[in-house]
Amino acid sequence: MKNKILILILVVLFCTGIGYWFIKKFQIPASKIVSEHTAIEIVKNQFPEFKEYPSNQLPPKSIKTEKTDNGWHIAFIQEGSGRPIISATCFFVDNQKNIMSQRIYNPTVEEDSTVELSPTTCTPGACSLENCHGLDIKCGSNPPDVCTEIYMTGDKCLQYAKCGVKNNKCQRIENSQFTECKSCVQKCIDASKNDSIQLFYCESQCK
Helix, strand or coil: CHHHHHHHHHHHHHHHHHHHHHHHHHCCCHHHCCCHHHHHHHHHHHCHHHCCCCECCCCCEEEEEEEECCEEEEEEEEECCCCCEEEEEEEEEECCCCEEEEEEECCCCCCCCCCCEECCCCEECCCEECCCCCCCCCEECCCCCCCCCCCCCCHHHHHHCCEEEECCEEEECCCHHHHHHHHHHHHHHHHCCCCHHHHHHHHHCCC
16 A cells, blocks of 8 residues: 555656656746847848837827737827827737737727727727638637638638627728629639639638
8 A cells, every 4th residue: 555655656756747847848937038229129120110109290100019928919009180090900919029910900990099009919909800811700809819821712712801899899890892802702712613723713712
């Protein structure tokens, strides 16, 4: 009985030691975590048009950030009178100092641009496009930091898709460009079900 208890204790200690080793091995050292200032400067160096942000001169320009375990979400916001936000460009800079994504927000008349903009979603509140592929738009609070490079039919239309806060609800904002592009791609799919080459050619003509 004593031998079984001793073996059990040794197994627990061994598992604890292994777990601690894994945590230490894969934990990002503090020195490796990119700072907010460095992340902002990385974007400014690659995109000189944001060198003057922030600025109190009219029209005012501001910078807003959100930190994650993997890096920084940074929003360069162009403010205005009458409409709190004219436009915003958002980036994600990872701890390896790479710019991994870029999003642009241009509010429509229907959107409630008085809601505070989130650097993570690059929209007012926690509302953004959640899917990287497909024509069925999903709006929510968990947009991907980076999309895979795998291309699916209709992905070209997603550049026109918009999500926003309307009537206090995160939802798709109707957009004629996306609607027209989706309709064109769907016609190509229906007409080229058994011919992938023809489908690819047909889709390339959609705008």
